[in-house]
Amino acid sequence: MQALLDVILPVFVVIGAGYLAVWRGWITDAANEGLLKYTQTIAIPALLFTAIARLDLAATFDARLLISFYTGAFACFLVGLMVARHIFARDWEEAVAIGFACLFSNSIMLGLPITERAFGPEGLAGNFAIVALHSPFCYAVGITAMEIARAQGTGGNARATLDKVLRAMFSNALVLGIVAGFAVNLKGLALPGVINDGLALIVRSALPVALFSLGGVILRYRPEGDLKLIAMVAGIGLLLHPTLVFGLGTALALDRDHFRSAVLTAAMAPGINTYVFANMYGAGRRVAASSVLIGTALSVITVWGWLQVIP
Secondary structure: OHHHHHHHHHHHHHHHHHHHHHHOOOOOHHHHHHHHHHHHHHHHHHHHHHHHHHOOHHHHOOHHHHHHHHHHHHHHHHHHHHHHHHOOOOOHHHHHHHHHHHHOEOHHHHHHHHHHHHHOHHHOHHHHHHHHHHHHHHHHHHHHHHHHHHHOOOOOOHHHHHHHHHHHHOOOHHHHHHHHHHHHHHHOOOOOHHHHHHHHHHHHHHHHHHHHHHHHHHOOOOOOOOHHHHHHHHHHHHHHHHHHHHHHHHHOOOOHHHHHHHHHHHOOOEOHHHHHHHHHHOOOHHHHHHHHHHHHHHHHHHHHHHHHHOO
């Protein structure tokens, strides 16, 4: 219970403040959208850039960590895809969008602040290793699957699909921040002090503003669509993914800090990018939006539960 009070609830208080501010009209929906855009295109890319530029890559990018997390994530994508297609009889495009909702956990807006509050800033190295590959991996899987689904019977080809995947990935500000961080790290570049100080000011705003704007965005979402399908997405994201990662991390003897980061990040609710992806293709939008809302609400309890079993 102490973990719930000390670690999880403060994060959701900030989310709730954003929800309340937009609901009561203290901040307009358009203004909140501006805050969200600021975090997604400036503040969080700056956070990822500075974190990755300073990481000890050899120590942080443990293959066991990435195998544990991303094997579990890809398995959840396949389960969501096949259940949506063969049990709920959705067409392939909507099934891919639903699979993406099962794949893309909220690793930044929820994963980073909850892990930091639970285990301290020194426990975030594994989170940053996961986040560095998260958007590229998930968008590569989702876009490739969606373009294959769309290409059926339309004469689509592998080269066109690859071009779309690469364009989508490298026009994403998060990916660009990650790539820039790797470039600085690998080159051993030292940024001028004034640049570092300016970035530090931006970075300090990233997570609080992201959480606040997340609350305002959630206000738009309503639990519409197939509730059984939404429950399936939430169950896969909140329970199956962390269970798979827990088992794989244990089998691979993942060290304690990386194990914590992997399991806790896997336990996060579907992220807003699941709705962005669904909206981009016009498929599964209601299920994706409702999964973000319901999954985020349920994660208050499920994340507390995972904190009880993580060593």
